Amino acid sequence: MMRAAVLHGPGAPDAFCLEDVPVPPVGADDVRVAVQACGVSYRDVVERNGTYKRDVSFPLIIGLEIAGRVEATGSDVLDLKVGDHVASKAFSSCGRCRLCRSGRETTCFKRRPVRGGYAQYVSLPQDAWVRAPADLPFELICSLGPGAGVALNAVRDTARVQIGEWVLVTGASGGVGAPSVQIATAMGGRVIAISRSAAKVDFLKSLGAEHVIVAREGENFARQVKALNGGWGADVVIDTVGSRTWAASFDALAVHGRYAVVGQLFGEEISINPARIFFKRAQISGVGSVSRVQLEDAIDLVARGIVTPQVARVMPLSEIAEAHRLVEEGAVAGRIVVKP
Template sequence: MRAAIFHENGGPEVVRIEQVPQPVAGPGEVLVQVRAAALNHLDLWVRRGIPIETTMPHIGGCDIAGVITDVGNGVAAERVGERVVINPGLWCGRCRECARGQESMCERYRIFGEHTDGGFAEFVAIQADHAYRLPDDLSFEEAAALPVSYQTAWRALVTRARLMPGEDVLVIGASGGTALAAVQIARLMGARVFAVTQGAGNVERLREMGADVVYDRATTDWSRAVHADTGKRGVDVVVENVGAATWSGSLRALARGGRLVTYGATAGPKVELDLRSVFWKQIEVIGTTMASRSEFEDLLRMVFAGRIRPVIDTVMPLDEAREAHRRLEAGGQFGKIVLVP
C-alpha cells in the first residue's frame, strides 16, 4: 500500500510517498481502508523528533476515518463495510486511572499515529472498540477532522475548565483546529466567546461562527482589550495553546478566580509565572490533553446530532503530504488540513 513516510527527522522535505506492507487485522482488531486523515501539530513535532518514543521509519496521522474491510478473531464479521472514525487514544485498561474512567491520565497512554504508525496510508489496523460507526450524513473528511482536536477541546472546556453557561471564555490562536473546536464547544455550552486570531478574513469567519468578540493580534493589544470589553473584570476561562508568545497576555486577561487551561505550546514551552498573581487573583492553571473514552463518546453524540460541525481548511491528496506539512507549519490555515489517499 502507499503511505506518507519519513526515515529520519527533519523538515517537510523528509516526507515521501512509498510502498509499504499492508497491515493485517489481529485478534480484536479491524482493518480500515483510510478515506481521510487529518494533520495535527503533533505530526510536525514527531517529524522533527519530538517525542523520541515513536516508530522509525514513521507513518504519521492520528485523525482517521474510513471503511472496515476486514476483521480479526473475536470481532463480528458484520462490521465489514462500516463507515467509521477512529479514537486514536491508546490506554492500558488495567491501571487505577483507566478503572476510574480517566483513560487520558493513564501513565501508559499513547496516541495512534504519534507513538505508532498511523493513518497517512491506505490502510490501518486498530482495536475494534476504537472504531466508531459514522452516520451517513457526516463525510469522511469531516469525521477525520474530529478526533484529536475536538476531544482535546471538549475535555479542556467541559471537564478541566468546568465552563458554565453565561461565563466568558477567551480562545487563543483561534484559527487552528483545536482552538476552533474550543470556539464551537464554548458556544454550545452557552458561554460568551472572545477569540484571538490574525487577519481580517479570519476575524470575519470567527464572527460568522458565533464568536462574540474577535481580536486581530496583528492590530490589537488583545489582553488589554479584553479588560475593556469585560468592564475591567477579565474572562472566566482562557483556552491557551500557543505558549511562550501569548502566556503573559493570557494570564492578564483572567478575572479573579479565573481558570487558564492549556493543552499546547506551539510557540515555545518555557514561560514565566509570577506566583503572586496566582494567589492574589486566586487563579487556576490547568493542564489537559486528549480525552477519556466517555468524553470522546459524549463529543461524538454532539457531532452526530448535528450540534457541532468540524471546520476544514483544505483537502489534499495523500501524494501532497509533504506540501500539507509545509502548509500547517507555515500557519495561517483556518481549520483542519485533511489528506485523502
C-alpha cells in the first residue's frame, strides 16, 4: 500500500482525502516511479474544482508535474532502468501514428493524460518519462514538462520570438509564465510582464522582464504596453491566462503580431470581430502541451543555467489542501511543490 491524496469528486481544496491505496501495477510498457516531488499546477486546480473535465473521472489521484526515481520497468521498456531520475510530460502518446511520426505528438489521438503525482508511487507509460541528470534536484525538474517545456513550445517553436521583438507575457509569475519570461529574454526578446501583484515586480525583473505592468483582473493594460514603445505594442503575446486577459492582450498586439494562446484558467467564452484579426494581420496560434524533444531541451536549459525554475515552497503531501489554496489565490511567486 501507499499514501495518496485522493479526490472523490470536484470541490474546494479540502476535497482531498489522504488515504492508503494499492501501489499501482507495472504493465509491459509502464515505468513505475517513486515520487520525490510533484509540482502543484493550475491544471491540477481546475481539475480539482471541476472547471477542467477532459478525461476526468472519480475517484482520482491528480498531479502531473512529477519527478522521481525509476522503481520498476515493464518488459517492453527500452531506454529507462531502475534508479534513473526522470521527469514527466503532461501526457503519453502512442509514438506510431502519423501525428507522432510527424513531430505532432501533442495531438496524438491516443494520447493519455499524466496524473497520479500526489502519491508515493505512480506508474505511467514509458513515453511519459524523460531522463534527467542526477545532479538536478527533484524539486526543480518536476515542473519542467508542463512549465518550462510548454514555455519553450510557446516562445521558441510557436511564436518564434526574434531578437529585439517586444514580448508580452500574461500570468508572468506562473508556472508557464515565469520560464516564458526567461526563455524570451534569452532569445533576445524585450519582455513586458503582466502581473496582478505589485509584490511580484522585483521577482519578474529578476527573471529578465524589462518592464512589469501591474494590472487588476479585467483591467485593459494595452495603453500601458504601447506607452513603453511609442505606440507599437507587442510583437508577440504569450497568454497563459486566457479569457480574462484576451481583450487587453489583443488590443496590445502590434500589427503583424503573433498571439500564442497557452492557457485558459476560467470557463468563460471570448468574442472578437474577425475584422480586427485581418486588420492587424494577426496570427493566433494554440500552444498544446510539450513534446519529448521540448522537455529534453528544457532540461538542458536548466542544466546550463539559462532557465532557473522558481520554487516558492516545498510542502509535505499532508498539506495538499493548503498548497492548492495558495496556488488558486495566486499567493506565491513560483511553483509550490509537494513531497509525498
